[in-house]
Each structure stands twice: as C-alpha cells, then as structure tokens.
Amino acid sequence: MENSVVNPWEVKGEIDYNRLMKEFGITPMQSNFPKQFNDNLLFRRKIVYGNRDFDKILNAVKNKQKFVMMTGLMPSGKFHFGHAMVLQQVLLYQSLGAKLYITVADIEAYNTRNSNMDELREVALEEYLTNYIALGLKPKNCDFYFQSQRSKDGKKSNAYYALANEVARHVTFNEVKAIYGDITPGKLASALLQVSDMLHPQLKEFEGLVPVVVPVGSDQDPHLKLARDIMSRIKLYKFTTLSSTYHMFMPGLKGGKMSSSDPLSYVSLTDTPEEAELKIKKYAFSGGQDTIEKHRKLGGNPDIDVSYQWLRMFFESDDKKLKKVYDDYKSGKLLTGELKAILIEKVKLYLKEHQKKREKAKKELDKFVKI
C-alpha cells in the first residue's frame, strides 16, 4: 500500500481492501443476504465488500418501502467491462423497485479535467447511456440527468443547486482539507455539487424523506464522508439515511486499474470480438508459471490472474463452474492459454449479443433524456 493512491481523482498502486476499510471506517459487508441480493454475483462473491448503513436499505427492501439508488458517471473515454460490472448493482436496485437517480458528472469533469461541455454530453449519451440501456436499464423510475442541466422544471433545478450552495455553510476549510487534502476551488465546487447529488433526492421537490443508497468504489468515499458530515448538521436529514456500498475495481488487463486513457488496459463494449480476443491473449496478466512443466507441477495463482478475476467478477455466474476453474488452475490442470480461452469465448459471445442490443438502445435515448 506504500505507493497506492486512492482518492476521487486518482487511483493507483495495489489496493488492500481490508486496510482501506479500516482506514476509511467502512463496515465489512455481511454474508447472509435475502435471495435477491444473493442471486447477484457481486454480493454473493463479496465483490461488494463494504458498506455504511446498508441495513437500512435491506430493511426498506424487506418492508417493500420506497428507496432511492443514486449514482454518478464521469463521461470520459470508452465504456468498458469495469463500468458494466458496476452497472449490475444499479440494475439489481432497479429490479427491487428503487427509484434511480443517475447523474452525469459533467461539471465535475469540466472543473477537474479541462473538458469541453459538448463533448462531455456526447460521450455521456453515446458511450454511457447507450450501453446502460443495452445492459438492461429501464426508463421507468429512472431520473437520468446532467449536473449542468438538472431539470426542465425550474423548481427542481433551483432546489438542487441551492442545496449545493447552502451545504457550503455547514463545512469548514479544515474539514475539507482533512477529507480531500489540498484541493482547488473547482474541485471544492464539484464536491459540494456532489453532496447535493447525494442529498437532494430527499428534498420535498424530489422524493421526500426516503433512504438513499450510493454504490461506489472506495475512491469515492471522501464524497460520502463529506455528505454524511454535512447531513448530521442539517435538521431535515436527522430523519433519514444515506447508505453506501463499496465495490472492488475490476482489474485492468495488465493488472492495476482499468484506465480510460490506456485502451490496452480494458476491453470496451464496442471493441470487436476479434479485438477483445487479441487484447486478452496478448495482454491479460497471468497467474501462471513460466513454463508448462512448472505450471503442471506448481499450479497457477487465480487470485492474481486477470482472466480468472474477470470470470469471477462478471463473466461466470455459475459458482460451481467458477470453482472448477479456480481449482483446476490452482492445481495446474488448467493452463493459462486454456483459462484465457474460456474467458475469450464468453467475452466474444457477450460482445456479439451486446452490440446488437446497442443498436436498438440507440433509438431509446430519448426515453431517458428529456432536456
């Protein structure tokens, strides 16, 4: 962890999730879930490893009470399988009856990445939303919005932005520094707007007082901390909850995190099946031994093998089949090339089907974006 950096604007180095939980004050995820959660491999396999106040959401589901799932997307680069994995949790909440709030963090992107607002909009729609729809996102009970264009309804926009400005009163620069380190005015403004993203569903102009859950990677936890600190100082929020879950990052092909700026670190959902095959064959980091002989004798290490991890996190939903791959690879029965072939077959099939769905999805954007 010496060289690791985990904050909202940068993630690098090896990540020790147990240490992160301790450092950040995150609670480990429980093991026994209601069936709907257990059916989702992210929960069942503890890829969603930590939480804050998630019991409130489980209660709401159990008692069939209304709740909100809030998430944001940063429109940059290609939509890859790391994004697709995260969306599985969103789709689970939608299937459980949650109202979804999905914000395009275009103002954060503008303030922290020097971007062009028109380009940001295009990427958000053509890359992210189109793939979300193809993956199964439904327009019903889904409020998809841009930070720069909250709503056509002035009342709603006013309430959302006024909240971002008003929360500023409830925090000091020392707290901000303790949470984020030294930041720029642009980052502070976007952090405050993100607090509003998380808290505004509970305003009377929106859903009123209902539990809200925000699924994030631990890099985004500072925003949650800020939002929770501020909540504790505002009367309205004494009667409600902001929950969060923390998921692991799907590893990049070469190990480390997938990075939008390095196309060889990911497979995107618009890569052709052949491109995907080539990337995995050539770049996927292997936990195997140098030679077949050594591999047969010593076995491989599935825990650091990217192909295995991709199966575990996304492509192989059958626990028994996954266990067999794990055991066979560990024992040396399964060679690296054979493991990659299992993954490649699944990825190619997935891409073919997804890309057909994407074509249909393109025609459905207007069911989500009304501005």
Added chain:
Amino acid sequence: MENSVVNPWEVKGEIDYNRLMKEFGITPMQSNFPKQFNDNLLFRRKIVYGNRDFDKILNAVKNKQKFVMMTGLMPSGKFHFGHAMVLQQVLLYQSLGAKLYITVADIEAYNTRNSNMDELREVALEEYLTNYIALGLKPKNCDFYFQSQRSKDGKKSNAYYALANEVARHVTFNEVKAIYGDITPGKLASALLQVSDMLHPQLKEFEGLVPVVVPVGSDQDPHLKLARDIMSRIKLYKFTTLSSTYHMFMPGLKGGKMSSSDPLSYVSLTDTPEEAELKIKKYAFSGGQDTIEKHRKLGGNPDIDVSYQWLRMFFESDDKKLKKVYDDYKSGKLLTGELKAILIEKVKLYLKEHQKKREKAKKELDKFVKI
C-alpha cells in the same frame, strides 16, 4: 484609514474614497455627463465617484443599444435612506431603457449570516421590494429573482447555476485569498454565485452579449475583481464588458456607516415622521460649534455634518439651494438647529408621501415575483 475595514462583509471606520480608488484600482468618475446622467444628483455631485469601464455604458446609452443593469440586495433589517439613495441609480438606468437584473442575495445571507430562508424571503419582499416599488421601480424589463430560486424555467436556472460552478475552474485559492483574505467555504460558494449573478445576463439563455453595469459601494469591489479576472479567462466574455460604478455610503446619523443592527444609525422608510424628527434632532452628528456664539463666529463644517450630507445625497436636489445651505452653515449664519429643521421638514414630507405609495406598492409585488 488605519482602523478602517472595507470588504464585502464588513465596513467600518473612516473612509477615504481617494485612497480606496488607488488601492482598489478604480478610475475616478468623469465630470461631463450626458444630460440624463447630469440630471441625477448622484452623478452630478460625484456621489458616484468611481468606475470601471463606464464609458461602455455611456456609449450604449448614446447609441441606444441594449444594456443590462445588475444589482443585488442583502435582505437584512429595515429599508433605510441609505438603500433608497442607491436605488436612485437603478431607477435612472431603468428610465434609460436598461434591462434590470435584481437579485436577492439570500444564499449569501444564509451562508454568511446564519439566517432562516423563509425570514429572508419575507424581508426581501416586505421591506426591500415593497419600498423599491414605492420609490418608482417598474415591472417592465425588470428581472427580480432570488439566488435560491433563479427561475421557473429550468433552462434558465440550469444555465445560471452551472455557470457559478463552472467559473470555479478558472480561479485558484491563492487568487481567492489575495482578493478576499481567508474565507469560509460558505463565503467562497456565495462569491462564485455572485460572479454568476454578474456574468449570467450575457449567456444565450438570458440577454446574450450586451454590456452590463453593476452599481456598488467599494466594499463590493472584490466581487467585481473576481468576476473580471474570471471573465478574462472565458472566451465568450472576450466580446463584452462588465462595467461598475462606485458610490459613497450615505453616513449614519451618528457618523460612520448606517447599520441595520442599530436603529439609531438610520431613518427607515417605515419610521413615522415623528420618529424620524426625534432621531435627527437627538442623534444626527453635527458639524457645528459647541455654542451659538462660537458657531456665529467660526462657522460650522458641512462636510462632516450628517444633516447637510443627507440633503446633499438625497433630500435637496436643487444645487442652488444646497449651495446656500452650505455657505450659510459654513459662515455661521445657519445654526445646527436650523439646518436640522430644514432636513426634518423634508424627511417628514418624504415619509408621509412614501408611506402612502408603500400601501399601493404592497399590492404590486406579484408583478415582480413570479416564482
């Protein structure tokens, strides 16, 4: 000036306007104005003493081009003659065909003064707007809004608030500190929102590229500086102007600045004529001598006499009559009691008439506030 403080959140001590102009980099106001400006005592008597880029506004008036006057009000305490004086400049711009933008700085008040939003709204309407209307403000071409509720039209609200967030990218904390000294996140958020107040009239969702003039006291100049610095870094604003004028403060009864928290420092426009008379008799700081004999012999000092200054800044529009008062007081011919009597008569008459207008004005609020 040693003990003087002049910033957006505090004004105290003696104010040397020439020194302020030098310190702040404000240009002294010219002497020759077109007739419409010269007819206004604030310009004719250099109570509006300084400016930045005001020639652009004079040009727009001369060429009958569209321009915007933007101003803000801080809803706190009673509406007094200091406020009424400032409004005269606003009314002049309205008479010249300007589109007016008047913002209630409720978010600034909330973030810097610990206030209640409902109370703020009430004070803004019952004290400020009602008096503005009674003083002659017309609803035509007047966009009166709350910072917390920009518009019923979501497009407009989105553009206004997004701008406040986006400008954050164009400034560093070092600059912010150089301009404001050490400030809180709440003050920073409201400063950025005020930059949007000043710049948003020129967005395509509002008036487009037209010159904007902001009449302020020099205490508000830091906001202008920040707005101008930021403008210089945004392409759109290369083709337009943000002008400002700087006016003197009408002195409080006891000298110094009028203060909402000290009712004996001002006459409010809802004081009864008798209250006003009593306050002036008892508290108005005098430039006269201790005894009648000394006053007759040495004369008084109108430049520090509050009653004279109130005549000069608001109540006596006739230059000849004002000069006679000045000369007579200076020579000792006019006694302090007599000078106060001249002012008291004018104030009482003004209040009687204004308070009738106020009753009518109460019924016209809905012509201005559409939210």
